Amino acid sequence: AQSVTQLDSQVPVFEEAPVELRCNYSSSVSVYLFWYVQYPNQGLQLLLKYLSGSTLVKGINGFEAEFNKSQTSFHLRKPSVHISDTAEYFCAVSGGSEKLVFGKGTKLTVNP
Amino acid sequence: DAGVIQSPRHEVTEMGQEVTLRCKPISGHDYLFWYRQTMMRGLELLIYFNNNVPIDDSGMPEDRFSAKMPNASFSTLKIQPSEPRDSAVYFCASSFYTWGELFFGEGSRLTVL
Secondary structure (H helix, E strand, O other): EEEEEOOOEEEEEEEOOEEEEEEEOOOOOOOEEEEEEEOOOEEEEEEEEEEEEEEEOOOHHHHHEEEEEEOEEEEEEEEOOHHHOOEEEEEEEOOOOOOOOEEOOOOEEEEE | OOEEEEEEEEEEOOOOOOEEEEEEOOOOOOEEEEEEEEEEEEEEEEEEEEEEEEEEOOOOOOEEEEEEEEOOEEEEEEOOOOHHHEEEEEEEEHHHHHHHHOOOOOEEEEEOO
16 A cells, blocks of 8 residues: 655745745555646646656656655655745655645745 | 536525535546545545445544435535534545546535524
8 A cells, every 4th residue: 555755744935936845655556746736725726747757757846856766765856946936835645646745744834 | 628616606504404515426427426525634435335225434424414315416414503614615626536637617605504
């Protein structure tokens, strides 16, 4: 079975600063990895995904994530954040034909 | 496509009342998922369907909760009787595969007084 750990429940940053949201997973099989974003009072939407191929994945709104198999990590990064990036971010993993397992989320707050 | 459509967006009810939440998945998606989100427990998978058949309902908290999918374009989540601890945002999501990208609705915020 898969599991996901998001190491930080809250991350405050200043506008235009870089940010990294950490995600570690455990799985006994090959994995598919996802980051979702949830803006206030909305559903989750896909930010980016890793299925295979290049370990550096680029997503919407300037976000990217790197799959590191040896570290079992899939950290999300953005070089310069905006106020509008304030949201909750969820890492998710699935293995083989298994359903997605979500982490508990990281609340990113971007301050002016 | 209009995306996953949920109704109602907000529901306020009194303890003991029956609550029915509705979901219309994206056309062509074979999988439908019901999630519950609370501050304390985060995002929890309640149940999911494949081709209208319930596959895994191990996340349904107790017998007061039931879900149906009578056809490919409609699903309901029912709580009877409702309790204050059922207050949460309930999300419906659909996808082509269990392991693939999920498309979420905007959620139904339930408050049980």
